[in-house]
Amino acid sequence: MTIAVDFDGVIHAYSKGWANGTIYDPPMPGALEGLRQLMAQDAVFIFTTREPEQVAKWLSTRRFICRTEHDGPFWNVRGQLLVTNRKLAATAYLDDRAVPFTDWAQALADLAPEAQR
Template structure:
């Protein structure tokens, strides 16, 4: 399996939002051990809107082996974190701001919209 993990709010605590664009917080408690546990049996990549090199440097300082270059549509390398701003294929996405999708009525309600979909 391949896991796509969001960086801000899932790994990096992100307590002040984007702020000045730096990675200023420590990891969220359990994040680094969680990544290591996933990486033992799965391919894992970090999906971020940040500069991948900046995120790779931060994760490398926490003991991870990282790559920022990859050309294919899939990431299937175990033991190395790919840091990318591209949404690659994955079996699971872990994101602190995701809206789970079941159907459009539920999704619109979760997004605070009152419209009900009707198929024509």
Template sequence: MVITVAVDFDGVIHAYSKGWHDGTIYDPPMQGALEGLCLLMEVHAVFIFTSRDAGQVAQWLTERGFSCELDFDGTFWNKRGCLLVTNRKLPASAYLDDRAVPFTSWNQALLDLGART
């Protein structure tokens, strides 16, 4: 069985020290990011999700030795050994994201987001 893992780009792979800045990908990878992606790709299907231009992200990853695809019109990414780069939220077993709030219940989520005291 193939498990799919979605990985956010900014703040998880790209250090993103200046925020969006001028829209360029200006930082080096986060420590351990490239090695971590390689290990994940050995056992799981992995796609990169980003609000950036997917082509720009794919080029940055390709320059660092990754095989990337941009054109995918399916629903489930289950290809191992190649990264899909997309701005679509596809189904995944797990999302790795630096800005995520883990969901356990609406009560807890509202507390975590400061919408309830």
């Protein structure tokens, strides 16, 4: 399996939002251990809107082996994190802002302004 993990709000605490574009917070509680656990059983990549090199450097200082270059639609390497802003094929996406999709009626109801309050 391949698991895609969002960076801000899932790995990086992201308490101030984008702010000035820096990665300013510590990791979310359990994030680094969780990533290592996923990486032991699956291929994992980090999906971010940030510059991949910035995120890879932050993760590397926390003892992760990271790559930012990859051609192709799949990431199947275990034990190494790909950091990318490309949406690659994955078995699952772990994201703090995701709306689960079951059907369009439910999706529209979940995205309605009342649902966001």
